[in-house]
Amino acid sequence: MVRMHHTLPMVVATVQLLPALWITVSCxxxxxxxxxxxxxxxxxxxxxxxxxxxxxxxxxxxxxxxxxxxxxxxxxxxxxxxxxxxxxxxxxxxxxxxxxxxxxxxxxxxxxxxxxxxxxxxxxxxxxxxxxxxxxxxxxxxxxxxxxxxxxxxxxxxxxxxxxxxxxxxxxxxxxxxxxxxxxxxxxxxxxxxxxxxxxxxxxxxxxxxxxxxxxxxxxxxxxxxxxxxxxxxxxxxxxxxxxxxxxxxxxxxxxxxxxxxxxxxxxxxxxxMHIKPVKPLPKDLKQFLDNAKEGVVYFSLGSNVKSINIPEKLRKVLIEAFAELPYKVLWKFEADDLPGKPENVLIGKWIPQQDVLAHPNVKVFVTQCGLQSVEEAVARGVPMVGMPFIADQTRNIQRLSEEGAAVGLEHTTLTKEEFKNAIFEVVNNPKYKQNVKRLGEIWVDHPLxxxxxxxxxxxxxxxxxxxxxxxSPTADVSWFEYLLIDVILVLLTIVSLALFILYVAIKFILRMIFGGRKLKQN
Incomplete structure (x- = not known):
């Protein structure tokens, strides 16, 4: 019993030390x-x-x-x-x-x-x-x-x-x-x-x-x-x-x-x-703008790579004219202090908390370049899209979203005012786009971890x-020649070709023996 009492503090100390040791080892x-x-x-x-x-x-x-x-x-x-x-x-x-x-x-x-x-x-x-x-x-x-x-x-x-x-x-x-x-x-x-x-x-x-x-x-x-x-x-x-x-x-x-x-x-x-975060409160002025838009809001952003300030003047003019004729308010991520010809229903901002804006119930459609991160944010917040691809994977992204019924795709180089307006009206007024985005969101997040x-x-x-x-993977160490079985195919073709050649020679020899012998007897 005495030995147990003496050992107990050592056991307790060891147990208390184990987490610290684990942290040290795992760091x-x-x-x-x-x-x-x-x-x-x-x-x-x-x-x-x-x-x-x-x-x-x-x-x-x-x-x-x-x-x-x-x-x-x-x-x-x-x-x-x-x-x-x-x-x-x-x-x-x-x-x-x-x-x-x-x-x-x-x-x-x-x-x-x-x-x-x-x-x-x-x-x-x-x-x-x-x-x-x-x-x-x-x-x-x-x-x-x-x-x-x-x-x-x-x-x-x-x-x-x-x-x-x-x-x-x-x-x-x-x-x-x-x-x-x-x-x-x-x-x-x-x-x-x-x-x-x-x-x-x-x-x-x-x-x-x-x-x-x-x-x-x-x-x-x-x-x-x-x-x-x-x-x-x-x-x-x-x-x-x-x-x-x-x-x-x-x-x-x-x-x-x-x-x-x-x-x-x-x-x-x-x-x-990975980058999707819980919804945070919006800045007061931005929240007021969105709250007061009872008719709905069109959110427009081309992301951090393309940027609205860099788009061609012709395209910018089409956008401005179309936005001016919409019955909705428009929130536009525009990387300058001033937008010449800005309609009254448009609010611009150099930086906009996109995930939190997309979570606002009055945002009806997201006009986007369809970059992967922007698409993830729109799907996470359940907002249907109008896609306008410029670079990289954006074309295939809007193509797949359109096939899923979650977006409408546009070609920015030939875009007209009427095409742009019709696409926005289609997404806002047809409930299938909202429903399909929500369906994709449910699939997207359904993981065991x-x-x-x-x-x-x-x-x-x-x-x-x-x-x-x-x-x-063993494939990393295999040459394309082996991976595509070119060597195997060549050997098999050689064997088959050789067999056919031998068969051809044999048949030719047999026929010569048969018909050559008959001809000799007739002569």
Whole structure:
């Protein structure tokens, strides 16, 4: 009994110490790198950094949009936003994925821009102190997976697992690199404007583009990416393509509505609606404007990439004339203090709390460029849309929403005042659009685990197991020649051809023996 009394305090102390030990063991050092200077993309990642910090991980973040949250004491943020905009410009990045550009020119321009971005980021003194330090250590690198794999090399420099994250779907080249199935008959490039029901000539175009992509990557883009990575990180790293192939995890903003269902490898995880937040009170003047609009409100915004101030004068004139003739009030996100010719029923604002505005019951329709994050917000708030696509995946987004009966699509280059007004009246007055948006919203959020929880669990899974080699797709190590069974097909064709040739020779020999013998007897 005495021994038990003496042992009891030790047991209690040990039990009390276990949680502290668990926290210490589970705390990881995480390096995050996101280089796109678009707020709509970065707001998807911010909940990830915040949650990792709140869970006790030490996060070093290289980003174009720092959170600057004083409540997060274990995040170090390196702001590279101004650096990237100074060397490239936000408008340049948006124009590179304009829907009227060819697939080939889009991909080439995107890589060329990312060469410039990588040089600027790697040259930043604060980042140099991170990747060149002899005492800085990390357990995982989480890097934005936007076309270029250059930043993946930082994970190889630190010899830690790599996690890719992107507020978009995945492009064809990355699918190929990680061994994710990508049948050319079903899945076009994400900025092509096509969906999985491609016609014959679209499949031809998709196949030719894929062949050109393989050539461009292997002989131009990847060697250049590898050269830039070695310039700053040294030669003691694998080839850039091998680093990309060994990605432990890929987190994507996809969903079952806008993206065709596909067989993903286990390391590709969806994280849709990451940035959707609870509804907050509106500013007093904005709330008053919306509350007083008993006839309804049209909310118009082209997002953070396209911007209303940059649209052609002809299109702006069409919009202004159409808005002036509507019986509704109009809230327009316009990035200037003044809008020449602004109708009386229009209120403009440089910045508008979009999620909270869309939650207001008087907002009847959202006129949008159909960027992925804007669509997610509209669906989350149950607001039907009129889509006016400009760049990237916006064309396919409005196409899918129109097929689902949740939106009406318009072509901004040929838009007339009457077309625009008719589209707004159709969406406002036909209840099917509202009903279909709500239906999509119910599908979108029906998951066994919220996206943020799922995302954090997988990142910590990579940390716990020091990568995911056990989940790696064997397709990543198979050449296209083997993957398409070209070698097997050639061997089988050779065997069949040889067999047919032998059969032909044998039949010819037999016929010659038969008919040759008869002819000899007759003579």
């Amino acid at each position: 990881a050092r995480i390096l995050g790198i996101t280089t796109l200077p678009f707020f709509s993309h970065q707001i998807v990642y911010q909940p990830i950094w915040k949650e990792l910090s709140l869970r006790g991980h030490q996060v070093t973040l290289v980003t174009t949009h720092p959170m600057k949250d004083n409540g997060l004491t274990n995040i170090t943020e390196i702001d590279i936003g101004e650096i990237i905009l100074s060397v490239l410009g936000e408008a340049s990045l948006s124009q590179d994925t304009a829907k009227d550009g060819s697939h080939y020119s889009i991909l080439r321009k995107l890589f060329e821009n990312h060469y410039i971005i990588a040089d600027a980021v790697f040259s930043d003194r604060r980042f140099i102190e991170v990747y060149n330090s002899s005492y800085v250590r990390f357990d995982v690198v989480v890097a934005e997976s936007n076309i270029s794999p250059i930043m993946y090399a930082v994970a190889a420099k630190f010899k830690v697992p790599l996690v890719g994250v992107y507020s978009f779907g995945v492009w064809m080249g990355l699918n190929h690199a990680i061994g994710n199935p990508h049948p050319l008959s079903l899945y076009p490039e994400i900025w092509s404007g096509s969906d999985g029901r491609m016609k014959f000539f679209e499949r031809i175009r998709n196949t030719l583009y894929y062949i050109w992509t393989r050539y461009y990557l292997n002989f131009e883009a990847l060697p250049k990416c590898d050269q830039i990575a070695r310039k700053y990180l040294g030669n003691d790293i694998p080839y850039i393509q091998d680093i990309e192939k060994n990605m432990s995890l890929l987190l994507l903003t996809t969903n079952p509505i806008l993206y065709e269902p596909r067989p993903n490898v286990p390391t590709v995880i969806s994280m849709e609606q 919220p996206s943020l929880n799922r995302t954090i669990w997988w990142i910590e899974y990579v940390i716990r197991h020091k990568g995911t080699k056990h989940l790696r």
